Amino acid sequence: MAIACEQTAIERLIGYLGPQGTYSEEVALNIYRGEFGRFVPYNSICAAIQGVEGGEISECLVPIENSLEGSVNITMDTLAHEVDLAITREIVWSIRHSLLLKSGTKDVKTIISHPQALAQCRQYLSRQYPNAELKSVASTAEAVYLVASGVKGGAAIGSRRAGEIYSLTSVDDDIQDNPNNCTRFVALSRTPVNPGGQNCKTSLVCKIQGDRPGSLCDILQEFAARGVNLTRIESRPARAGLGMYIFFFDMEGSMEDDHVKTAVNAVKAKCQWFKNFGSYSVYNRLS
Amino acid sequence: MAIACEQTAIERLIGYLGPQGTYSEEVALNIYRGEFGRFVPYNSICAAIQGVEGGEISECLVPIENSLEGSVNITMDTLAHEVDLAITREIVWSIRHSLLLKSGTKDVKTIISHPQALAQCRQYLSRQYPNAELKSVASTAEAVYLVASGVKGGAAIGSRRAGEIYSLTSVDDDIQDNPNNCTRFVALSRTPVNPGGQNCKTSLVCKIQGDRPGSLCDILQEFAARGVNLTRIESRPARAGLGMYIFFFDMEGSMEDDHVKTAVNAVKAKCQWFKNFGSYSVYNRLS
Known part of the structure; x- marks a missing residue:
């Protein structure tokens, strides 16, 4: 396994939701254009993500949110509950059916x-x-x-x-009901990139302590107090019973920025459970 | 149409996601046991909800959230964007596959x-x-x-x-992966019931003004300041573009309770768009 892992790291294999002709492939071809690497189609989002976790491939590109249908739950749940990966890029892509x-x-x-x-x-x-x-x-x-x-x-x-x-x-x-139809894809890898500079985002998921009315508000204030702009808050089942949730937060800025780093650490200190997906660059490809 | 509507009101037709043998039917048979009414199976959640909106049936029973998979998006989105209905009961049901x-x-x-x-x-x-x-x-x-x-x-x-x-x-x-597998069903009707007393919940959906960091926090504080316990916060796409959301809030208590009513009205005053699904009794049928 260790040898296979070394080989794939040298080869740079990039997984995506196949077969040929998916939107994931279209995005992968565009975003990795000019970069060295070989594409590997997977037959499910889960299999592509597990491919990175297990070392079969070095990274993968999967959809995480659509502007009309909301979260791609399998991506969110796999990231939260089943693997330990970092987000290394985000790509926003127009979907035209x-x-x-x-x-x-x-x-x-x-x-x-x-x-x-x-x-x-x-x-x-x-x-x-x-x-x-x-x-x-x-x-x-x-x-x-x-x-x-x-x-x-x-x-x-x-x-x-x-x-x-x-x-x-x-x-x-263009048969989609709404012209504002676009999907956010993320590239996942075993190691975060945490770039600095403009156009970066940082993502994390956590389970908030206690269930009193103000718990989520306390967490939001850690961000607000430091001027960290949240771009998305999403709850998903904690899988421990109805009424128990984990929260995903996406924010502008990088862990290289002091105000983001301080806010993230303050949130971490207040949570029962916490996972940082790292910081990454955002690419917009809307047509 | 007006005549048909009168007839169905007299008949009390109750729609559910059919055909015979669905969990929705199982729940409908149990929860309406002993009450007067006739059941009407629909072939989609959306059709059942539209049946109430259009006056074909007087109420319907549809799933809204599962403890493992999260929201039933079609129910949430239809309630938010396409109809003007009230929630009249909530039933929590064990799902055993x-x-x-x-x-x-x-x-x-x-x-x-x-x-x-x-x-x-x-x-x-x-x-x-x-x-x-x-x-x-x-x-x-x-x-x-x-x-x-x-x-x-x-x-x-x-x-x-x-x-x-x-x-x-x-x-x-019992082949479900997680023993905590249960689903919340809601009964929907054209008129809210707003009961008082114990074991009630109230639900609303809104679009929060502005996108500065503290906007959601402001809303949460309106609830927290009055001791209203939120049982669920869920974001869904506003359908106006990526990064724009509407928020669903479920809370303990009824519009008949002063603290709930005051908090809901304060939230309404701060929102760009707001819909109150009313208050309803909660039934737990976990096995």
């Missing part, structure tokens, strides 16, 4: 996609295809692949690029 | 269930059926129905009761 089918398909009976993509096109689907059956699969690219392989009366929701890869025709582009 | 198949099935190739049920049995599935394909459908009962209808090599995750209804055999009971 197309309805893709084999040329010649007349009657669309089944529409296949990732559950978040189906949810993001809910209004379009109920307006245009009220009677079609909706089927969830592990990725938009898998949906496109299945339709290309010949699901009778099947159509897929995926990127225009995936349609081109698998030789499908796009019937409608 | 079984692996169900047709007797004689030897090689399980496909495991079918609702995505939350698949997620809740993730560890069991990767331990016992690492090579099985996982398929998502709209409800656990639909999965059980599909396996009973003869999906080759298929097994379903659902309630033991659903297995009995559709004549499947249970291979393993």
Whole structure:
């Protein structure tokens, strides 16, 4: 295992949610452009993250939040409960869905996609295809692949690029219900990068002591008192019973900035349980 | 429409996520036991909620949060963005999943269930059926129905009761990864009930003014200052762009209690947008 780990570190393998044609691949190709490394597709977000934790690959790129559907829970929960990794980059990416089918398909009976993509096109689907059956699969690219392989009366929701890869025709582009549809992806690694300078963010997750009304407020004040701007607060189940939560905080700035470092340490001192995902640079690629 | 609405009001139709054999049905049968009314199954959570909004049915029972998987986003988002309904009861229910198949099935190739049920049995599935394909459908009962209808090599995750209804055999009971697996269901109606007395909760959703660090803290202080105990804070996308959120608050007590009413009104005055789901009684049915 140690040898395998050394080898992958030398090779720089970058995992992503495959197969070919996913938004994750599109983002990975763009963000690592010009850098040395080889891409490894995984068939689930969880498997890609565990690949980094186990040393199979040196880093991975996974979605963490969509502007319409909210958190990608599997990413949040795996990061919180199952691995010990750092966030090393954040990429914000416009998601533009197309309805893709084999040329010649007349009657669309089944529409296949990732559950978040189906949810993001809910209004379009109920307006245009009220009677079609909706089927969830592990990725938009898998949906496109299945339709290309010949699901009778099947159509897929995926990127225009995936349609081109698998030789499908796009019937409608930009079918997402809301034009503000973008997804935040994060790159994960075993070691934090903690860069300084502009355009950095820092993330942590914690379990707050006690359940009295003011507990969360106390934590928020540690940030507010030092002028640390929180960009996101998200609760997830602590998995210890209904009504018990852990909180994720994203903030502007880096652990290299004194006010962020002091606030993070003050929060840590007040928590029952705490995990720092480190600081990372933010890239915006909105079209 | 007005006439149809009158008729349903007289009939008291209660919608739930069907078909026969869902956890929603199990909860509905239990919680409305002894009350006058007729049950109407819907094929999606969204359709059941819209049924109340449109006057087709007088109330509906839908899941809103699971202790392991967190919020049921479709319920939260429909309540916030698409309808104007009140919560009239809350029921906390133990979720106990079984692996169900047709007797004689030897090689399980496909495991079918609702995505939350698949997620809740993730560890069991990767331990016992690492090579099985996982398929998502709209409800656990639909999965059980599909396996009973003869999906080759298929097994379903659902309630033991659903297995009995559709004549499947249970291979393993209590296969959920975590024993603390329970779901909160809410009953929704067009009119709030706002009961007084013990064991009540009040819920609201709002968009907080401004995005400075202390905004959420200000809101939390309105509750804390009046001793109102928040049982849950949940952010969801505001759907206006990444980084913009609405916040759901659940609190102990009723709008009939002065301290709750004053705190809720103070919060309302500080918000850009605000919706009160009213106060309701809480029933615990944990086994």
